[in-house]
Amino acid sequence: EVQVVESGGGLVQPGRSLRLSCTTSGFTFGEHFVSWFRQAPGKGLEWVGFLASNIHGGTREYAASVKGRFSISRDDSRSIAFLQMNSLKTEDTAVYFCTCGNKLDFWGQGILVTVSS
Amino acid sequence: QAVVTQEPSLTVSPGGTVTLTCGSSTGGVTSGHYPYWFQQKPGQAPRTLIYDTSNKHSWTPARFSGSLLGGKAALTLLGAQAEDEAAYYCLLSYGGTNWVFGGGTKLTVL
Numbered sequence: 209e210v211q212v213v214e215s216g217g218g219l220v221q222p223g224r225s226l227r228l229s230c231t232t233s234g235f236t237f238g239e240h241f242v243s244w245f246r247q248a249p250g251k252g253l254e255w256v257g258f259l260a261s262n263i264h265g266g267t268r269e270y271a272a273s274v275k276g277r278f279s280i281s282r283d284d285s286r287s288i289a290f291l292q293m294n295s296l297k298t299e300d301t302a303v304y305f306c307t308c309g310n311k312l313d314f315w316g317q318g319i320l321v322t323v324s325s
Numbered sequence: 326q327a328v329v330t331q332e333p334s335l336t337v338s339p340g341g342t343v344t345l346t347c348g349s350s351t352g353g354v355t356s357g358h359y360p361y362w363f364q365q366k367p368g369q370a371p372r373t374l375i376y377d378t379s380n381k382h383s384w385t386p387a388r389f390s391g392s393l394l395g396g397k398a399a400l401t402l403l404g405a406q407a408e409d410e411a412a413y414y415c416l417l418s419y420g421g422t423n424w425v426f427g428g429g430t431k432l433t434v435l
Contacts, residue, residue, distance in 0.1 A: 245371075253363070253371065253414050255424040269422045272326065311376040312361060318370050 210234035210314050214306050217319035220296055228319060230289040230306030238284035239263060240309050244291050246302035247318070256304070259289070264310075274300075296323045327351045329417050331427035336435055337405040345430045346397040347415030353396035354417065360398035361416040362391055364409075365429075371414065375400060402432075410434045 216228040230242065241264065244256040257270035259280040268280060279292045289306060303318040328350040337343035347360060354360060362375035373382060375391035378398065388404045398415055415427045 252429045253365075253416075253426045255416070255426065258424075271423070305370055307373075311380070311382070312363075312373045313382060315370045315372065 212306055212308055212314045212316035214304060214316045214319035217304065217321045219322045219324065221325050222296060222298055222323055224296055225292070225294045226296060226321060227293070228291040228304055228306070228321070230291070230308070230316060232287045232289075232308055232314075235308070235314065237282075237287035237308065240313075242280060242282055242289040243307045243312060244278075244280060245305045245307060246300075246321075247305070248299075248302045251302075254302070256291070261310075293321070296321075298323050327417070327419055327423075327425050329415060329425045329427040331413075331415060331430045333428065334431045334433065336433045337402065337409075339405060339407060339434055341405050342401065342403050343405060343432065344394070345400045345402075345413055345415075345432070346394065347399070347417065347427050348397045349417060351419070354393060354398045356393065358398070358417040358419070360391065360393075362389075362398075362400045363414045363416065364411045365414065366411045374413075405434050407434050 211233045213231045220226045241260050243258040246254050260267040277295045282289045301323045303320050305318045306316040308314045330348045356378050360378050363371040365371040374385045379391040390401050392399050412429045412431050414429045
């Protein structure tokens with residue numbers, strides 16, 4: 209059974225950092241892209257960024273709204289991915305979703321990040 | 326930044342057919358935008374229904390299909406069921422380095 213589980217969310221003050229984890233099982237993690245999306249309360253979906261698998265060149269791309277502040281990484285040996293979020297802003301408040309798969313196959317249930325003083 | 330447009334809301338009768346569309350402010354949507362369609366029910370994570378315009382995942386019900394129609398990406402639901410009531414989002418790729426969502430369509434089955 210495929211499982212994708214986000215963790216590490218919570219309340220953080222503006223300007224601080226937070227790292228989300230995406231723990232997976234049930235598929236060959238190392239062969240797949242990892243993408244992160246977010247959804248502000250009551251709003252639509254927003255793409256955050258992706259990290260290709262090493263066999264696809266390991267390319268990283270980020271949305272303009274997070275470029276230079278957020279970074280995606282992966283540990284294929286543990287089938288886990290990370291979203292490092294620095295210099296957080298109140299507008300980063302959202303549920304963050306991790307997605308694995310070359311065609312956005314497998315979604316986690318999401319984790320809430322609240323940026324507030 | 327491109328703007329992707331969807332109908333804010335649509336209503337379909339049970340058993341009926343409805344087409345949701347996805348347009349781009351930069352011009353016509355093509356297969357080069359690799360259109361995706363997602364279904365999201367309240368309180369749940371999105372689920373990917375369609376990728377690369379018209380390809381389905383193994384879990385995608387057969388009544389859903391994707392296409393290009395009149396310069397837009399389209400998601401057609403043939404034979405709507407009550408369980409299809411949800412928000413539907415399209416996603417377009419711009420140059421492979423920038424992905425933009427539409428604002429979503431709230432589909433009511435009534």
